[in-house]
Amino acid sequence: MDYKFVPSVCPYCGTGCGVLFEVIDGKLVGTLPNKTHPVNEGKLCIKGWNMHEYINSFMRLKQPLVKAFGRFMKTEWDEAIRITADRFKEIIEKHGPDSIGVLVSAKITNEENYLAQKFARAVIGTNNVDHCARL
Amino acid sequence: MRFIQDLFKFMGLEGRLHLAWISSAEAQKFTQVVTEFTEKIRKLGPNPLSGKNIHPFGDTGNSRAGKLESIQGGQDASAG
Amino acid sequence: MQAQVEQWLKEGKVDIFIGYKNIDGHVLPHFFTKENIDEVKDLVVGQAHYSLEKVATKVAVDHPDMKIGILLARDCNQRALHVLYVWNQLNPNHIQTMEAFEASSDLEQPEVTAPYKQKMGLGKSMLPKDVEAFDQAERFSRWMYEFSKCIKCYGCRNICPVCFCKECSLEHKDLVRAGNLPPEIPIFHLVRAVHMAGRCIDCGLCEEACPADIPLRLLYRKVDEIVQDVFDYKTGTNPDQSPFSVLGEKVVLEPTPINE
Numbered sequence: 466m467d468y469k470f471v472p473s474v475c476p477y478c479g480t481g482c483g484v485l486f487e488v489i490d491g492k493l494v495g496t497l498p499n500k501t502h503p504v505n506e507g508k509l510c511i512k513g514w515n516m517h518e519y520i521n522s523f524m525r526l527k528q529p530l531v532k533a534f535g536r537f538m539k540t541e542w543d544e545a546i547r548i549t550a551d552r553f554k555e556i557i558e559k560h561g562p563d564s565i566g567v568l569v570s571a572k573i574t575n576e577e578n579y580l581a582q583k584f585a586r587a588v589i590g591t592n593n594v595d596h597c598a599r600l
Numbered sequence: 601m602r603f604i605q606d607l608f609k610f611m612g613l614e615g616r617l618h619l620a621w622i623s624s625a626e627a628q629k630f631t632q633v634v635t636e637f638t639e640k641i642r643k644l645g646p647n648p649l650s651g652k653n654i655h656p657f658g659d660t661g662n663s664r665a666g667k668l669e670s671i672q673g674g675q676d677a678s679a680g
Numbered sequence: 681m682q683a684q685v686e687q688w689l690k691e692g693k694v695d696i697f698i699g700y701k702n703i704d705g706h707v708l709p710h711f712f713t714k715e716n717i718d719e720v721k722d723l724v725v726g727q728a729h730y731s732l733e734k735v736a737t738k739v740a741v742d743h744p745d746m747k748i749g750i751l752l753a754r755d756c757n758q759r760a761l762h763v764l765y766v767w768n769q770l771n772p773n774h775i776q777t778m779e780a781f782e783a784s785s786d787l788e789q790p791e792v793t794a795p796y797k798q799k800m801g802l803g804k805s806m807l808p809k810d811v812e813a814f815d816q817a818e819r820f821s822r823w824m825y826e827f828s829k830c831i832k833c834y835g836c837r838n839i840c841p842v843c844f845c846k847e848c849s850l851e852h853k854d855l856v857r858a859g860n861l862p863p864e865i866p867i868f869h870l871v872r873a874v875h876m877a878g879r880c881i882d883c884g885l886c887e888e889a890c891p892a893d894i895p896l897r898l899l900y901r902k903v904d905e906i907v908q909d910v911f912d913y914k915t916g917t918n919p920d921q922s923p924f925s926v927l928g929e930k931v932v933l934e935p936t937p938i939n940e
Binding site for chain 1: 703704705706708709710711735739742743832833835839888890891
């Protein structure tokens with residue numbers, strides 16, 4: 466039986482509390498707060514306490530999926546991005562650029578956030594940029 | 601019972617829990633006990649958990665407050 | 681101490697030893713086994729305060745025959761083990777303990793309480809008798825102020841070394857509704873307090889894990905006082921005491937034949 470405590474960081478919000486994952490035989494089974502972490506000092510919110518539940522969830526996506534013929538079909542990344550780009554072009558032509566919104570995240574770097582809003586404003590041509598922390 | 605009464609006292613909800621064993625044949629005693637306890641509760645004042653008093657800073661907008669009133673405050677149990 | 685642990689593992693006195701190790705500057709719980717016996721020289725005991733007994737309980741569920749060694753770094757660890765023995769969560773024959781008391785889990789005095797908390801709520805280093813100095817209305821409003829900060833993270837329950845129920849009543853849909861904040865105060869905390877009667881060993885982990893700084897230890901200390909007062913039951917002192925206590929005198933019935 467291989468029982469380890471692996472220190473890590475909570476992936477939910479931008480705070481980044483330190484956690485300890487309880488890993489039994491390579492599988493994540495529990496979450497504990499890291500008492501010596503400077504950010505949270507041993508305290509977690511309910512999302513942090515239950516991280517082990519969603520990480521192993523069968524509902525997680527493993528491959529890009531594209532809806533075709535009324536069903537989700539597995540596809541490759543290049544194909545998925547190309548299909549998305551084509552659909553964006555269609556939507557912009559038909560309904561105008563303001564019909565598309567972009568959601569950024571607290572978990573990505575500031576530089577990536579900048580990139581996302583630049584994409585929204587310069588490429589798509591819309592001001593509709595919002596943040597996951599407001600949701 | 602003693603345990604919960606002590607705990608309530610620690611919380612600031614003293615004297616709101618009462619246990620009485622009354623047989624269904626002792627109707628008079630039942631009315632007497634209930635009337636006395638009702639008077640006692642009336643004197644103690646409204647249950648601080650009822651209405652909108654849950655949050656010390658004002659109304660939380662939760663309607664659970666009304667339900668809590670039926671769980672705490674003026675309770676007595678009678679065994680028939 | 682490390683030599684002793686090495687010897688235990690080599691002899692087979694314990695299959696695994698739960699202690700602490702310094703990983704990247706953090707002192708974290710670690711499992712020392714015979715396979716990686718070289719790691720034993722990294723065994724440390726710092727100011728870290730994790731519930732190793734709870735970890736042992738989880739291991740014992742899946743591997744009931746495994747012999748586990750536990751490092752006792754604080755005085756509350758021994759009390760936790762006693763309570764777990766009493767409630768049949770751990771088998772005392774399979775547990776080997778090693779004492780290395782580095783820290784005490786008594787209240788650290790004095791604590792600097794922020795002025796607003798002093799005015800509206802209750803400080804963490806208060807004792808039950810300090811609360812009894814307030815009158816009923818005052819006590820109620822102070823406790824409600826403290827409880828209203830609760831974010832229902834269940835941290836107090838998750839980290840408690842003596843909480844082991846598979847179906848926690850705090851998650852019962854008829855008692856605590858999911859998706860509502862604040863939780864049903866004060867019922868939520870009072871239910872937890874009542875469940876801690878006879879089990880709480882005053883380790884302080886719940887208070888340390890509460891992100892809202894609710895003085896849980898004060899509440900559970902009062903519960904412990906009531907239990908000692910009314911039922912004459914001292915939690916965690918004796919691994920052989922029954923979890924129930926009988927009030928009054930024991931009556932022994934002698935068998936007598938019906939027709940005498």
